[in-house]
Amino acid sequence: MSQTDRPQDASSVSRRGFLRGMSASALAAGALAPAAQALAATVGANAGPGATTSAKAAATVFGPAPIAVNLTINGKTRELRLEPRVTLLDALRNHLDLTGAKKVCDRATCGACTVLLDGKAVYSCTVLAVEAQGKAIETVEGLAEANNGAAPIQKCFVANDAQQCGFCTPGFVMACESVRRRNPHANREQALAELGGNLCRCGTYHGVANAVLDAIHGTTGGK
Amino acid sequence: MNSFEYARPTTLEQAIGLLSPTDGDAAALAGGTDLLSLMKDFLVEPKRLVSLMGIEQLGTISVGKDGLKIGATVTLDGLLQSGALNQWGAKWPALWHAAAGIKSPQLRAMGTVGGELLQRPRCWYFRRGHGLLAQDAKGGSLVEQGDHRYHAIFDNAGPAKFVHPSSLAPALIACDATAEIASPRGMRTVKVSELYRTPTKAGERETTLASDELLTAVTLPRPLPKSATYEVRPRQGLDWPLVAASVAFELDGGGKVTNARIVLGHVAPTPWIAADAKSLIGKGIDDAAIAAIAAAVAKAATPLKGNAYKVDLAQVAIRRAFAAALKGN
Numbered sequence: 158m159s160q161t162d163r164p165q166d167a168s169s170v171s172r173r174g175f176l177r178g179m180s181a182s183a184l185a186a187g188a189l190a191p192a193a194q195a196l197a198a199t200v201g202a203n204a205g206p207g208a209t210t211s212a213k214a215a216a217t218v219f220g221p222a223p224i225a226v227n228l229t230i231n232g233k234t235r236e237l238r239l240e241p242r243v244t245l246l247d248a249l250r251n252h253l254d255l256t257g258a259k260k261v262c263d264r265a266t267c268g269a270c271t272v273l274l275d276g277k278a279v280y281s282c283t284v285l286a287v288e289a290q291g292k293a294i295e296t297v298e299g300l301a302e303a304n305n306g307a308a309p310i311q312k313c314f315v316a317n318d319a320q321q322c323g324f325c326t327p328g329f330v331m332a333c334e335s336v337r338r339r340n341p342h343a344n345r346e347q348a349l350a351e352l353g354g355n356l357c358r359c360g361t362y363h364g365v366a367n368a369v370l371d372a373i374h375g376t377t378g379g380k
Numbered sequence: 381m382n383s384f385e386y387a388r389p390t391t392l393e394q395a396i397g398l399l400s401p402t403d404g405d406a407a408a409l410a411g412g413t414d415l416l417s418l419m420k421d422f423l424v425e426p427k428r429l430v431s432l433m434g435i436e437q438l439g440t441i442s443v444g445k446d447g448l449k450i451g452a453t454v455t456l457d458g459l460l461q462s463g464a465l466n467q468w469g470a471k472w473p474a475l476w477h478a479a480a481g482i483k484s485p486q487l488r489a490m491g492t493v494g495g496e497l498l499q500r501p502r503c504w505y506f507r508r509g510h511g512l513l514a515q516d517a518k519g520g521s522l523v524e525q526g527d528h529r530y531h532a533i534f535d536n537a538g539p540a541k542f543v544h545p546s547s548l549a550p551a552l553i554a555c556d557a558t559a560e561i562a563s564p565r566g567m568r569t570v571k572v573s574e575l576y577r578t579p580t581k582a583g584e585r586e587t588t589l590a591s592d593e594l595l596t597a598v599t600l601p602r603p604l605p606k607s608a609t610y611e612v613r614p615r616q617g618l619d620w621p622l623v624a625a626s627v628a629f630e631l632d633g634g635g636k637v638t639n640a641r642i643v644l645g646h647v648a649p650t651p652w653i654a655a656d657a658k659s660l661i662g663k664g665i666d667d668a669a670i671a672a673i674a675a676a677v678a679k680a681a682t683p684l685k686g687n688a689y690k691v692d693l694a695q696v697a698i699r700r701a702f703a704a705a706l707k708g709n
Contacts, residue, residue, distance in 0.1 A: 241386035354484030
């Protein structure tokens with residue numbers, strides 16, 4: 158949990174709100190599949206007066222209490238119960254113990270939290286876990302698993318001295334993996350342009366560029 | 381961030397219902413790249429997020445003979461890919477350049493056209509919780525008193541001194557684009573330039589959209605034959621430009637300008653439309669004319685104590701945008 162999370166005020170559900178919520182869930186129940194009914198009932202209780210209108214609009218409102226969230230991570234389906242506010246990064250790190258992706262800026266700027274979503278690099282700190290459902294999520298842990306040890310891109314990082322303190326490295330590895338897959342003929346300039354979303358305060362950019370070119374072309378691109 | 385309710389409707393009607401004021405303080409979620417950061421800093425505290433990403437019609441691009449319609453939830457990546465595939469990028473280079481100027485692939489993968497247009501200002505006083513107008517207890521401007529190297533050089537006589545952060549808006553305005561807006565009262569269409577305003581008192585926002593209105597698409601009409609965007613950037617990677625200029629113009633058979641628009645980004649609380657562009661009409665476009673128009677636009681600038689350098693950059697951006705448009709790349 159992030160340090161800036163505010164505790165949920167459990168007393169905020171008033172008796173009136175609860176009763177209204179119950180009637181709302183009764184309205185919603187007719188339109189929902191049986192499996193969703195139990196969930197809608199809890200949701201309605203928390204949702205308060207607003208749930209009534211939503212039920213009329215025939216779209217389900219979830220939360221703010223934890224809801225079922227199914228994520229496909231490194232090829233495996235993981236069933237979680239998360240509040241809608243939980244980011245993909247927090248779900249990975251705090252709920253699944255996948256700590257490869259790092260929380261640094263937490264503001265979609267530094268790239269340390271980079272994972273792949275349907276093959277594209279994204280900032281997992283700024284994707285809600287609920288929004289990542291139905292998409293293929295790949296983390297740096299998955300790279301190693303799939304390769305039974307270090308993946309080619311990871312070996313190229315080692316061979317090209319592409320890390321110093323190492324904290325940005327998992328994010329850079331995933332961004333490089335995305336470049337390698339999406340642009341298998343990238344030259345140095347194109348590869349660097351595709352790494353514009355990651356920061357390294359040690360300044361290992363030269364090594365990272367060599368690593369991704371090494372992975373793409375089997376050369377170090379003029380090292 | 382605070383907890384909130386979450387819904388993912390599949391139709392625009394459902395989304396409008398979920399966002400309407402009777403439902404309380406609700407916000408539309410698209411890519412989330414700005415909204416979630418604002419929520420983590422408690423700068424916005426919606427009680428409900430309505431995801432727009434399940435609404436198919438908002439995520440489509442259509443290229444017609446005369447125009448280009450882009451749904452609000454088209455990602456920046458999707459926009460660029462479609463530009464290459466459908467070659468609209470060659471017809472509206474000003475927009476193509478602006479979209480390609482967003483240098484983080486992670487932001488392009490999640491960020492959407494609607495979100496890019498409605499992202500909140502990057503002003504560090506605003507982002508640190510001092511409000512959009514960043515005033516002290518006596519109404520003095522923290523921006524004027526403090527570091528304002530990135531702040532406004534136009535339209536900054538009032539309390540608002542931030543710059544509008546959108547990269548796409550100046551290009552869309554130069555291309556005379558319109559915005560489609562949905563609300564419980566129906567649909568309306570405005571010029572993209574009319575989406576923005578300069579706030580004059582606390583509580584006012586930088587957009588003219590009402591709290592229950594949703595930007596659903598932007599439409600670019602038949603393009604002017606020449607256009608380009610040039611950004612002056614502090615670095616090649618992820619960052620906002622210091623100054624950007626989008627230009628679009630048309631020449632007659634004799635090489636005289638028949639129509640011209642110049643819109644600057646990152647220089648004012650709104651995308652800044654340079655009225656001086658009209659003075660180009662009837663004239664030929666050469667280096668001297670371009671330098672003269674750039675100087676005329678810059679002359680109207682009112683920089684703060686520490687950002688006069690942006691006036692020079694604005695001239696550079698205008699000159700290079702015209703040069704790029706003439707070269708056609």
